[in-house]
Amino acid sequence: MIDKIAVIGAGIMGRGIALVYALHGYRVALHDINPEAMNQAKALINADLMLLVNEGMVSHADQQTALTNITPTDNLKEAVGNASFITEAAPEKLSLKWQILSQIEAHAPTTAIIASNTSTLPLAELNKHLARPERMLITHFFNPAHLVPLVEIIRIVSTPDKTIKTILNLLRRIGKIPIVLKKEVPGFIANRLQAAILREALHLVATDVASQQDIDLAVTAGPGFRWSFIGPLETADFGGLDTWQSVMNNLAPELDCTPTVPAVLKEMNHQGHLGVKTGQGFYTYPNKQIIADKIHQRDLEFIRLLRLRRKEGFQPDS
Ligand SMILES: NC(=O)c1ccc[n+]([C@@H]2O[C@H](COP(=O)([O-])OP(=O)(O)OC[C@H]3O[C@@H](n4cnc5c(N)ncnc54)[C@H](O)[C@@H]3O)[C@@H](O)[C@H]2O)c1
Structure with missing residues (x-):
């Protein structure tokens, strides 16, 4: 079962992904190495929430809950230490993602599922240095991540069906429309x-x-x-x-x-x-x-x- 979530990278995508999970009751640790990016993320999450409140999509109580649910941190170990699901949303550089994914694997619970939000990097490359590559998949959100319904899911052959089912349930619970690709192709579908x-x-x-x-x-x-x-x-x-x-x-x-x-x-x-x-x-x-x-x-x-x-x-x- 997914309860605590960690999002690594608080940029354009990470902050929206964190927001949509937090809005639906999940505790989210949001990690970024850049304090300026984190401050900007906090301000933009506030502004996004205000718009949702003004448009009657979210109550004042839910707005407060969402804000309480997000814990910003500059410490990756702390962010992933007790997370059951982790989404990596760092810049689109393979070597950087390898480095982050290795740290995630070193500090996250062994049962945690790891996802990347990559738009273009192949899953079989991304998971190459993980001890258990089958625990990783791609959940590809679209900007603005808290509003666009589609999430593409990319798996490898050895990804357990149970993992896919868990992630499909999670994404549907947060109001998303997930699709699972039968096989990976560059650029996925959308x-x-x-x-x-x-x-x-x-x-x-x-x-x-x-x-x-x-x-x-x-x-x-x-x-x-x-x-x-x-x-x-x-x-x-x-x-x-x-x-x-x-x-x-x-x-x-x-x-x-x-x-x-x-x-x-x-x-x-x-x-x-x-x-x-x-x-x-x-x-x-x-x-x-x-x-x-x-x-x-x-x-x-x-x-x-x-x-x-x-x-x-x-x-x-x-
Ligand atoms: N921007 C889009 O429209 C879009 C859409 C779908 C998918 N994506 C994918 O999502 C991912 C993130 O893209 P983005 O547009 O949000 O990028 P971004 O540059 O806006 O944000 C990335 C964040 O990661 C942080 N970061 C850098 N190194 C880090 C590290 N070692 N540990 C933690 N945080 C670190 C940066 O400070 C930055 O805040 C990429 O893989 C991208 O391809 C982007």
């Missing part, structure tokens, strides 16, 4: 689909088919509007697979399938335009307040969508 769409969107930018605003609108007001409730395969069923065969016959040769980083993306990076990090990407972000406002507005829309999905039965109540 990021492969996102990358395929981004590659085509970048191709449309490069060939000047429409403005970037209109390319984004073509997704948010079109397929994206449908996708929260009906996925691409079911959409194809409703469109007719004979129609889709014709569409693919005409379109497949036209779609971008360059097996390298798209030139537009390389050029943006070359010019130092990294998006909100530098204030310039496909759009301009003149100051930090504008970025904070956009994140606030995005989270507000996500909360409203989450509420609607729950009302319509697309999402378990949590």
Whole structure:
């Protein structure tokens, strides 16, 4: 049974993962080596909770419980010492993750299940130096982790089915929608689909088919509007697979399938335009307040969508 949880790394993902577990009654030790990151995490967890309270998703009592449930610590041994489940959410560097995972294994109870939130590192590489690699799996959350329902689970052949069942139950208890991959592929499922769409969107930018605003609108007001409730395969069923065969016959040769980083993306990076990090990407972000406002507005829309999905039965109540 999972009772105490440890989250290692209090950055973008770790703080959201810690928050969602704490909101659902779990005691969470949140560990980071960087005091500044920890302070920022605390402030952002407070702000995320305020928004949930203001939107009527969380009561004042639950807000207080969530805050009490999170124990920040700069000591990894203390964080994992009595945890039954540990999620590593440190930067995406294999050697760093190896080092952290070895420390976790050295100090956590032998029965504890260990997860990584990696987006791209293969599980068979990550678990390589563990004495018991079968105790580790990947639980891949999406940003913002306390709001996006999907969690992808990646296992190895020797992962006990009991472990998968325990983690599925845990994730469902915190209101998530977990899926277990039958086999591991680079990028898992969701990021492969996102990358395929981004590659085509970048191709449309490069060939000047429409403005970037209109390319984004073509997704948010079109397929994206449908996708929260009906996925691409079911959409194809409703469109007719004979129609889709014709569409693919005409379109497949036209779609971008360059097996390298798209030139537009390389050029943006070359010019130092990294998006909100530098204030310039496909759009301009003149100051930090504008970025904070956009994140606030995005989270507000996500909360409203989450509420609607729950009302319509697309999402378990949590
Ligand atoms: N950002 C995303 O949208 C996203 C989405 C899904 C998965 N992921 C994955 O989640 C993981 C974390 O990504 P992130 O975006 O939260 O990164 P981040 O850089 O925002 O946060 C990482 C945190 O780990 C801390 N850290 C560094 N070394 C540490 C150590 N030795 N011990 C403890 N803490 C340490 C850093 O101080 C930082 O606060 C990565 O594996 C990433 O690929 C990220």
